[in-house]
Amino acid sequence: MERHMGEPSPDRAAQRLGPAMRVWKSKPLGMARRGILRGSAIGLTEIYGLYKVHPALWRFTARHYHPAMGRFARLHAWMTCQFAGLDVPAYKSHLAANEFSFRWFDLTSYPPTSKDSYVKKFSEEQRCWDGHLDRVGTVVDESSGSSGTPFNWVRGKRELNVIHRNVAGFATQVFPRQRLFVINAYSMGAWATGTNTGIAMAKIAMVKNTGPDLDKIIDTIEHFGPHYNYLVTAYPPFLKDLRDRLDAQGFDWDAHAMYGLVGGEGMTEALRDYCEQRFRRVLSGYGASDLTIGMGAESRLTVWLRDQIVADEALKADLLGPDDPRIPMVFQYNPLETYLEVTDEGELLCTLNSSIVLSPKLRYNIGDEAKLLDFPDLEKLIARHPRHEAGFRAAQAVDRMKLPLLFLYGRADSTVSFMGANIYPQDIEYGLYEDNPRAGDIEAFMLTLEEDAELDSRPVVNICARKGVHLDDAGRGALASACEQGIVAHLTAVSRDFKQSLEEDPSAARIDVRVHDFGTGPFEGGQSKIKKVYFRKPATETAAPDATS
Numbered sequence: 001m002e003r004h005m006g007e008p009s010p011d012r013a014a015q016r017l018g019p020a021m022r023v024w025k026s027k028p029l030g031m032a033r034r035g036i037l038r039g040s041a042i043g044l045t046e047i048y049g050l051y052k053v054h055p056a057l058w059r060f061t062a063r064h065y066h067p068a069m070g071r072f073a074r075l076h077a078w079m080t081c082q083f084a085g086l087d088v089p090a091y092k093s094h095l096a097a098n099e100f101s102f103r104w105f106d107l108t109s110y111p112p113t114s115k116d117s118y119v120k121k122f123s124e125e126q127r128c129w130d131g132h133l134d135r136v137g138t139v140v141d142e143s144s145g146s147s148g149t150p151f152n153w154v155r156g157k158r159e160l161n162v163i164h165r166n167v168a169g170f171a172t173q174v175f176p177r178q179r180l181f182v183i184n185a186y187s188m189g190a191w192a193t194g195t196n197t198g199i200a201m202a203k204i205a206m207v208k209n210t211g212p213d214l215d216k217i218i219d220t221i222e223h224f225g226p227h228y229n230y231l232v233t234a235y236p237p238f239l240k241d242l243r244d245r246l247d248a249q250g251f252d253w254d255a256h257a258m259y260g261l262v263g264g265e266g267m268t269e270a271l272r273d274y275c276e277q278r279f280r281r282v283l284s285g286y287g288a289s290d291l292t293i294g295m296g297a298e299s300r301l302t303v304w305l306r307d308q309i310v311a312d313e314a315l316k317a318d319l320l321g322p323d324d325p326r327i328p329m330v331f332q333y334n335p336l337e338t339y340l341e342v343t344d345e346g347e348l349l350c351t352l353n354s355s356i357v358l359s360p361k362l363r364y365n366i367g368d369e370a371k372l373l374d375f376p377d378l379e380k381l382i383a384r385h386p387r388h389e390a391g392f393r394a395a396q397a398v399d400r401m402k403l404p405l406l407f408l409y410g411r412a413d414s415t416v417s418f419m420g421a422n423i424y425p426q427d428i429e430y431g432l433y434e435d436n437p438r439a440g441d442i443e444a445f446m447l448t449l450e451e452d453a454e455l456d457s458r459p460v461v462n463i464c465a466r467k468g469v470h471l472d473d474a475g476r477g478a479l480a481s482a483c484e485q486g487i488v489a490h491l492t493a494v495s496r497d498f499k500q501s502l503e504e505d506p507s508a509a510r511i512d513v514r515v516h517d518f519g520t521g522p523f524e525g526g527q528s529k530i531k532k533v534y535f536r537k538p539a540t541e542t543a544a545p546d547a548t549s
Contacts, residue, residue, distance in 0.1 A: 059173050062334070062401040067374045070404065073335035074107055077351040077363075081110040084360045089131045090122035091362060107341075107363070112349055114365040115151070115290065124154050127359045134358060141195070141289055153289055156358035160196065166337060167200035167285075167294045174283055174299060174399055175259055176229040180205035183220060185212050185234035185242070186264070193264055196293055197233050205231070212238050214245050226255040234260070236267040236284070237444060240433075243278050244440050244466060253278050263287060266329050266410055268426050269310060270434035272303070286331050286408060291350050291361050295338045296331030296406045304395035305378075305405075306330045308388055310494075315385050320371060320407065325495035326424060328371070329410075332403040340406065342372055348408070369409035375402045423447070423459055423491065423498075430494075431487030432463075438479045441469050446522050450512075460512045461487065464523040471515065480513040487511055 084091040085100070091113075098111035113119075118127075125133045137157030155163070182201040186194035188211045198209045210216040212234065221230060232239060239260045246253070260275060260282035267284050275282045283303070287293035309316045310327055320328070333340060341349040341363070348370040352361040373381075382392045410426075428447055433439045443466040450460050463483060465471060471479065488509050491498040502509055516523055 056172075059169065061336075062169075062173060062332075062403055065334070065375070065402045065404075067376060067404075070335045070374070073339045073353055075105065076336075076353045077339040078105055078107045078110075080351060080353060080355070080360060081107065081362050083355070084129075084362055085110075087129050088127065088360060090118065090126035091360070093122070093126075094118055107351075110363055112343070112363045112365045113361075114367070118364075119151065119290075124152070124359065128154075129358075129360070138358065139195075151289070154359055156356065158356040159354070159358055160199075162337075162354065162356065163196055163292055163294060164200035164203060166334075167197065168203040170285070170294060170297045171201065171231070171261070172204055173401065174297070175231055175261070175281070176257070177204070179228045180231060181224065181228035182207045182231045182233060183217055184209045185217060185232055185238055187212060193287065193289075193293055200294075201231075201233070214242060217242065218246065218249070221256065226252070226257075229257045229259065231259045231261055232279075234262055235264045236262040236271055239275050239279070239282065240271060241443070241466075243275055246278070247440065248468075261285065263293070266408075266426055268327070268429040268433070269303075269306060270430045270432070274433045274439055284329060284331075286329065286333075286406070288366050290366055291364060292338065292352060295350065296333035296408075298330065299332055299401050300398035301392075301395045301401070302330040302332060302405065304391060308391070312385070312388070315388065318381055318384065319373070325427075325498075326409055327426060327430075327494065328407040331406045331408060332401050333406050334403055340370075340372055342370055346370065346409075348406075371407040373405045373407070375404055378405060423495075427491055427494065428461055428487055431490040432483050434486055434490060436482050436486050438482045441465055441471070441475075441479055442483075443467060443469075443518060444523065448522075458510070458512060460514060462522050463513060463515045464521075465515060465518050467518040469518070471517075476515045480515050484511055484513045487513075 081091075085095050086092075094111065094113065094117070100111060101109065103109040125131050128134075133154060134156050139155050139160060141153045141155065142151070182198075182205045184194065184198045184201065184207060186197055188194045188198075188209060194209070194211070198207055201207045206228075208220055210220060217232070232242065234242070239262055258279045260279045261284075262282065263285040267282075272282050283298040285294060285298070286296040288295065306327070306329070309319060309330075316324075335353075337353060339351045339353050341351075343349060343365070346369045347365055348368045349363045349365050350361060351363050379392075382388055425447055428445060432442060432445060442463055444464040446462045446464075448460045448462065450458065461483065463479065465479075488511060492502060514521070519525070
């Protein structure tokens with residue numbers, strides 16, 4: 001196989017791996033080493049796979065997870081990296097280029113991979129086991145391009161089957177299992193979330209893959225009637241669009257059991273509350289095209305916990321540390337499948353613990369900021385806040401999962417700085433939808449930082465009115481005023497820096513809110529990407545990624 005420019009030869013790579021690794025790679029031990037690693041990795045994968053045979057086993061494992069399983073998962077991650085260092089050409093070169101030195105059972109000895117340091121440097125074939133890309137049964141997914149140029153990601157037949165069973169297992173854990181009708185409103189085509197969600201849900205429910213077509217979804221519900229539990233899978237803003245459209249048509253919400261499962265980007269509690277005024281339950285999943293869908297998922301416990309983080313500063317400081325104004329998404333995840341770590345810089349690393357992954361993902365840094373917490377540690381922390389114990393027990397009794405928790409902040413660079421305070425797109429979303437009587441008029445928003453006539457930089461929140469909503473000057477002003485008041489109130493409540501700025505300079509409360517008719521201004525031509533864009537830097541800067549992966 002042709003080597004990329006700058007890659008070390010196999011002989012030179014071996015010389016740079018250190019004395020211990022050269023012994024480990026010596027010919028007399030080579031066959032034994034490979035046999036032990038191959039057998040152990042495959043064996044662990046098959047053992048882990050038993051709980052995915054049926055959704056009931058998946059639920060049993062989630063409810064009886066113990067932190068000791070995490071230690072086995074870490075060992076498996078180490079073995080996966082070591083196995084890949086022998087049999088994945090790209091990873092061999094990656095180790096050599098980073099002057100890897102072998103250390104027994106030390107996962108941190110393996111250098112992280114990322115899109116820039118690994119994916120862009122090697123072809124798909126080089127990133128597969130033995131440099132071989134299976135053709136039959138392999139599906140190519142495309143990332144949304146929210147972080148720049150879209151990328152292609154290959155997944156094999158067995159790998160996809162595991163993904164589908166994981167997603168199906170989670171859905172049966174948190175949503176009704178009887179008369180379940182899934183309306184898959186994710187974008188279809190080459191994107192992993194839409195196609196794989198449809199296949200996964202077909203294992204447990206009746207499915208219609210409508211894509212993000214409001215008319216088609218409404219026609220489907222009207223045709224099949226109120227005799228099903230409808231689960232709409234979509235990006236968060238689309239669920240709001242559906243709620244607003246059904247409201248406008250006088251939909252009988254009481255006669256229909258409607259649920260929502262969203263993903264692809266973050267969702268604030270304000271937006272969840274707005275949707276749950278109509279939907280009976282709305283939960284989020286966390287995944288990434290780079291890695292896999294279904295890496296983590298919300299439960300009744302994580303939703304409850306996030307509510308308490310918003311409301312109780314003392315609990316938030318105990319969980320996340322002092323002086324952090326951000327409100328993370330909170331998920332539960334299974335380390336047996338996706339082993340997660342957090343770097344010293346707070347960035348999330350993921351290793352997919354399976355030998356059937358066609359293109360191994362090895363300590364992969366997707367660029368998200370995060371914190372991790374085991375379930376028993378959460379119990380101990382809640383015990384230090386007695387007034388929350390009853391709520392904790394009640395929330396935990398619903399889904400009963402004891403999986404560890406992932407606190408996900410999203411991309412660190414999706415912010416604007418104003419008066420010494422960082423403003424995140426999630427902060428804006430809270431302000432727009434929390435107790436805002438005009439929230440139904442909003443289609444989308446975009447946060448920018450612009451210079452005024454005095455060359456002062458100020459945040460500008462551009463509001464796109466919903467299609468079909470026609471506002472006169474008075475209505476436009478009322479919507480802008482309600483949004484500005486909500487944003488300032490939320491920032492004052494969650495950001496000490498912003499609150500201090502208000503005390504020092506009351507003009508900090510002047511956040512420019514501009515209301516645009518549908519498809520005009522910065523929203524002209526519609527959204528060019530699958531996910532909505534919430535943040536735009538000045539034209540002289542490089543475009544930023546979306547708020548979350």
